[in-house]
Amino acid sequence: MLKFLQLAFRNVFRNRRRTVMTLLMVGGGVAGLLLVGGFFAFMFRGLRESTIRNGLGHIQIFNAEHFRRDEVHVLDTGISDWQHVASNVRSADHVRGVAPRIEFYGMLSNGVKSSVFMGSAVDPDAERAMSFSPRLAAGRDLARASSGEVEALVGTGVARSMSVKVGDGLTILAVTADGALNGIDVQIVGIVNTGFKDLDDRYLRITLPSAQRLLQSDRVTNLVVGLDKTENTDAVAAAFTPRLSGLSQEMTMKKWIDLAAYYKQVRTLFSGIFLFLGIIVFFMVLMASVNTLLMAMMERTREIGTMLAMGTPRPWIVALFMLEATITGILGAAVGLIGGNLIGIALNASGLHLPPPPGLSTEMAFRVLHVPALMIGASTMVVISLALASILPAVRASRLQIAEALAHV
């Protein structure tokens, strides 16, 4: 068996130039997949973390009624005893903080022009404790204890359409929990760029007490929980279950992945693109390898005839060709892994940035993550491609007529 392996290994390097070309082709395929897949992985991770840190959090806790029926009045499916619920979950492992939120909507006006907003009321200190800071284009974040003025952050699109800047005032109007119309004046302390243009055109953020005064309710829409690591989400969610039972209101929780619809759409789209790319690479490696192996078979026709004449079982010839192709695949994968990772390191060090993708308003860093699962997957794929590519030449070689093969020139 060892001799047979030696024979296969030496045959791989019999025609060095052709082997080098094959290894470069196979390695190029692996490196290409590592770079594209590594970039996609970076993009997914960036999108995941930015989605979480832009306010989604890792876990959100709701009144179970919130998902059973539509609200008749604002916050009537909110959490009433939210301080008690928050203290119950805050003590769990891996929890960095718990932030109450109110999601509401209404109209805002600069006295001349009115526009619809989607509002979010937060506890600024609790948000900052979990690094959920809004991405400010100008001004500062909200302060918990303000000087009497109601502070507000608005999106870049709102600021542009309402022609306001930091320090200007706006009036916001909303329907209260009792169904009445209420309004308060706010002072803009910061302009926010969320990265999503549609959101920037409707974004408004005020403090929780201000929103509760505006909406005439002490309830909150949900509690947003931030964790030390995204990878701990499932474990923490499991630990929350007993802590959320037996309360005055029935509670339910959603993990970030359940709420991140945009993230899921992007991931599905790019995973599809990556799969398509993988299939193309697979067929490129397959076709080119079939050609190379057929050439090798033709060149060795007389040698195969000699081996068969000496009584070599035909399955051995098939196994020999498949072994040679598998060795080539393994070496090619190694070349690709080394090359792909080195190019990835070089690209990461170059500090490249890409233009903003559709729907986003900021440049995107170009980074390549080194993903072990991707390395194993890409390597396995090319090894299988080579092994499959060798079947046709191997079977042809094994079926050679000995007398004809020995007479082959």
Added chain:
Amino acid sequence: MNTTDALVSVEQVTRLFPLDHNAVTALDGLSLTIAHAEFLAISGPSGSGKSTLLNLIGCIDKPTSGRIFIEGVDTSRLSPSETSVLRREKIGFVFQTFNLIPVFTAAENVEYPLLVQGISGSDRRRRVTQALDNVGLSARAHHRPDLLSGGERQRVAIARAIVHRPALVLADEPTANLDTRNATQLIELMRDLNHTLGLTFIFSTHDQRLLEHTPRIVHLTDGRIESDTISETSHAEVLAASVS
């Protein structure tokens, strides 16, 4: 000598090769019997059927009609895998162009038939050393074929053909690619192995140097035996040598 006593018995063998809408007759109803420990040359002009006859005896081709027996076994009744086993165990091949595996050393080339037979490592090493010693190439055991001369390559090919102690060694034009000195040495080597080990050699040639050392010459013309000349003295010498 009947079919069961003979090492090789060729009975009314015809081999046709289709060519366009016709067929070329390479062998035409040929019959031949070869005993153990013979040293036999098949001579004749190009196209007379020498290589075809060797291929048929070597079970690497099948006759269109007729039968070939090796040690009493009708090769036409064997399955492809049984034929493969018969070649592996009973026959050694020497080719005009040596046909060594270029990525193997001389010793590894000689070892190959033993490897195919599944013989253990220590036994393989012992027999390879012996075979290379028999052909006088012990010192070149670890050289690859491209570092050997033509004569040395053919000696390696002979060592490979005899290493598993076959009943029969078939050599197709073994001296055709060798100069006179190497050809003479090779003939002497084959004759010596025939004498000392009692190996049966059947080879095709039109090399007069080789024919001069051959006790039995079967001359073919147009796929038929034109003459079958046997020197009884020489054959008796071989048998006596092998018995002793």
